[in-house]
Amino acid sequence: MVGMARGTEQPDIAAEPPPDGEARGATLPIVRQSLHEAVVGRVRDMITEGELAPGSRIHEGNLGRALGVSRTPLREALKFLASEGLIELVPTRGAVVRRLTAQDVQDALAVLGGLEAQAGRLVCARASDAELAEIRCLHERMMERYAARDRLPYFKLNQEIHSRILAASGNAVLAYVHGILQARLKRIRYIGNEAPDRWAGAVADHEAIMAALDRRDGEAAAAALAAHMEASWERVRDVVAEEPAEAAAPADTP
Amino acid sequence: MVGMARGTEQPDIAAEPPPDGEARGATLPIVRQSLHEAVVGRVRDMITEGELAPGSRIHEGNLGRALGVSRTPLREALKFLASEGLIELVPTRGAVVRRLTAQDVQDALAVLGGLEAQAGRLVCARASDAELAEIRCLHERMMERYAARDRLPYFKLNQEIHSRILAASGNAVLAYVHGILQARLKRIRYIGNEAPDRWAGAVADHEAIMAALDRRDGEAAAAALAAHMEASWERVRDVVAEEPAEAAAPADTP
DNA sequence: ATCAAGAATGCTGCATACAGCGTGCAGGCT
DNA sequence: AGCCTGCACGCTGTATGCAGCATTCTTGAT
Incomplete structure (x- = not known):
């Protein structure tokens, strides 16, 4: 301090x-x-x-x-x-x-899809084996949390994996921009995490992403990441509308 | 006020x-x-x-x-x-x-390329004819300034055109992110504007971009915009190194 | 009873005052 | 002579005070 x-x-x-x-x-x-x-x-x-x-x-x-x-x-x-x-x-x-309006979220997810696709290509081309191994490790841990249906740890590992992919791209600007949009959507994802969603679908997406990264198949990784983002819209679109219109003022201390 | x-x-x-x-x-x-x-x-x-x-x-x-x-x-x-x-x-x-290090600039340009490519696809798919006409109008005016070798007006119209393309994409988040990175690089471009550069090359790029937009050929527009950004790196890379290491403190008022 | 006008309250926006921390210089010690 | 130490200055970081605008409640008239 x-x-x-x-x-x-x-x-x-x-x-x-x-x-x-x-x-x-x-x-x-x-x-x-x-x-x-x-x-x-x-x-x-x-x-x-x-x-x-x-x-x-x-x-x-x-x-x-x-x-x-x-x-x-x-x-x-x-x-x-x-x-x-x-x-x-x-x-x-x-x-x-x-x-955030539904349009805002959809737009942000579209941009995130583009950014992650770009990152996926870079990772396959330039990331070290150690970096890929770390990502896979996080993926394994996330799958364990999925098996145990531990939503919050799953959520955090999920965010961490995406951030790591961006970091491993080696493009700091890409990671920076991703971080800003990710923060903007975090509220929505946080709620969506509790919803009865298509969890299995998201997990399948991640399996496809990891497989492409392991093969260092840049185009496949890009496609899988973009598709994952597009699917995200389906998973959160219900949540967006449900967000309460207005809420109480912040904590009072009279 | x-x-x-x-x-x-x-x-x-x-x-x-x-x-x-x-x-x-x-x-x-x-x-x-x-x-x-x-x-x-x-x-x-x-x-x-x-x-x-x-x-x-x-x-x-x-x-x-x-x-x-x-x-x-x-x-x-x-x-x-x-x-x-x-x-x-x-x-x-x-x-x-x-x-900004050379790496910073290169990274930012890579991201900008991806964003503009994405915007190009969206413009071709969704922009109105009126929006396209406005962009073309700006383009014509920019070409006039090029013919007259008016660097500063050319510079401003150039920036304006790119911003308009992003705006016409209809994705506000895309335009927002683009704006941030554009602002970050504006200093470099501002200097580069004065340098003995490959001005003709940039102009040719813009002709290709406009042609693709007029045909509403999304993939061609995306490719042209991405290529334009990549070429930008060649145009500004010399400038990056030249930026003075340190300068005097801001204006004093003793 | 409803609406309008005025006054009071509460909030934001900006300026200023004050408390530490970093820095540069000078002096003394080794 | 060189290095270390102590002091003084300047800057940032934070708190507080004040002016103006917006909103709301109250009061009076229709």
Whole structure:
């Protein structure tokens, strides 16, 4: 932690465990550098987990208190997240959690499909055997979680695999862009994870992807990844419409 | 302009003409909504035009004074730009203008190629005739500027055409992502614009692109756009290395 | 009873004040 | 002479205060 200069003794967000009883298992490794990064990450998580509902306004005073920081660093974090497209800034009305339309999700998935296809080609052409082995290892573990019907671990491993494929492409820009869109859709996927979906279909997709990667068949990998994204739309399209229209304001601390 | 509540009477950035003697012709239409957007846009322009050199630290006090705003909104703008990847935030050292390596540029161009190819397919499949006509109109005007060897207008029309193609794809996410990467490379292209380059080659590429779009031949358009991006790398690769290592600090106001 | 107008409240947007951390320079010690 | 140490300056990071706009509740009139 750096640059601490607070007069108050509010709980430090970076060390703060679950501030709510909510299951906080889906977060990244807790080692965070700056307060800015911590706040950004925390608010991002709150959005993906629904603690901040789509369409709801973000009250700077309340959220700041809940996080133990003043309005200034919180506002800076909100600007950051606005640039990622997770929230919108309405003049004189502050920040609003972005509500994704069906069209938004479909468009984002189409772009993700293109990006992952491109990554698949690069991985087959340039990734090391060790990198491929790591991805396969994650895949095996994910299949175990599928066999046990452990949804949350499956979900996390799934995200991890896709991120690893992008990282193994060797194109940092590709991975960066993928990460932004992935974050934007994470909320939808998080909900979709609980839905009675076509889980088996997704698993079959992953088997095809892994097989193509193992053969280093770039075109096959690209096709399998693109098809997987297209199928994703079928799996989440019901969820998109179900997202509650508006929800309660953030946690009050009167 | 909204939400003005300043005690000082510093020049308003949104109405402010060239604060420096620098040629300020490459900016967008000057109608800006919020101060936040204005500051973000202004700093972005300063980066692409080299007023803020790659690798140089951004002094919040000086830059704020130069822009006529206090540190708070400037810092918020910097966080926003950091999310776009134009600058980096180093803890306790502030913001540093990001320096692009040759690898960065090559990677970004590869991704842009993929995105534009995808957009080309969509345009051929879904764009209206009117949209295509507008793009062709821009193309004609650009060719006129090429005939007259007017580099800067050519440059601006070129950027405009690519943006329009993305917009006409009907996929907002695609256009958004494209915009971010385009902004990141704008500095390089801006310099490359002045270099003794393969201008004729770029023009030929554009002719091929327009021909494919007119025929609504999606695959041909995709191929032409991807090839154009790949050729771009050849056109700017020399420029990347030439970018000065480090430059003077931002404008002082002692 | 319904609608309109005014006032009050609460929020955002910006500026400013303050507390640490990094850095550069000077002086002393080895 | 070179290196290390201590001090001072400057910068970032955070908190707080203030002004204006939006919204809402209340009150009065039709």
